[in-house]
Amino acid sequence: MKTNQLIPFVVTALIALATLTQAGCTNSEPPSAARVISLQPASEIIGAALSDHSVTTIHIDQKPVTNADLEVLRDNRIITNLLLDESEVTDDGMRIISTMPNLIHIRIRSKLTDTCIEDLLKLPALQFLNLPFADFTDEGLERLAQHPRIQLLRLRSPRVTDQAMPAIASMKNLAFLHFIEIPLTDDGLEAFYEASNLQSLYLDDCQTTDQGLSLLLQRQPKLHLHVNQAHLDNDPQKDNHNH
Helix, strand or coil: CCCCCCCCCCCCCCCCCCCCCCCCCCCCCCHHHCCCCCCCCHHHHHHHHHCCCCCCEEEECCCCECCHHHHHHCCCCCCCEEEECCECCCHHHHHHHCCCCCCCEEEECCCCEHHHHHHHCCCCCCCEEEECCCECCHHHHHHHCCCCCCCEEEEECCCCCHHHHHHHHCCCCCCEEEEECCCCCHHHHHHHCCCCCCCEEEEECCCCCHHHHHHHHHHCCCCEEEECCECCCCCCCCCCCCC
16 A cells, blocks of 8 residues: 555455444544544545555445445455445445455445345355344345355344344354344244354344343353343353453
8 A cells, every 4th residue: 555545444354253342532632733634535535445456445434435436346356345334325336246256344334225135145255244224124134144154244123023033043154143223032032042153142222131131141151142232140251252
């Protein structure tokens, strides 16, 4: 990467499966030291990344990415990690992303629906999928569960119910699962009693009870469980943060 590029890019060969970041750091600079930063359009960031063939990760967290911005990525075989933290990408944009056969890690912070599921299934290398603003249904999630290589799944989907849990629990390579605002109940947890490959389960704003979660831990004592960013008191893994 040339030193005169304005936007740094992260070039990685491996993606860490469980990186926990803590908020609350304060800016120690006095107000007088404030600087005006000119933000580059997403299209320029993507273009600069593609000009350096050693770059395998595109991470945008400044100006929103649109479907049109993604067009230059069609059929790209170099990019393996696409992280769009400022995103206006829709299901139509996923059709472009689906042409990138070597994508391993996708994080898109915009609303995506069942319409994009078939495009996600076209990504043979996909292992880490993070869609914190998705809006899938049971049918969509059951279809997504047919992807053979996903190891990490993090998503929000308020319309998903317990019905989809057996399909998710049956994903052979799924090790790390994070549900956000999914109305999962104790009945749905039963699907994970025999999910032997599952190492970590994070639940935020779901509808499970301590009783149901305790029963899950009895069946899965090695499971690293977080509920609303905390452990149960009787969690045998509460002091283990390797997941």
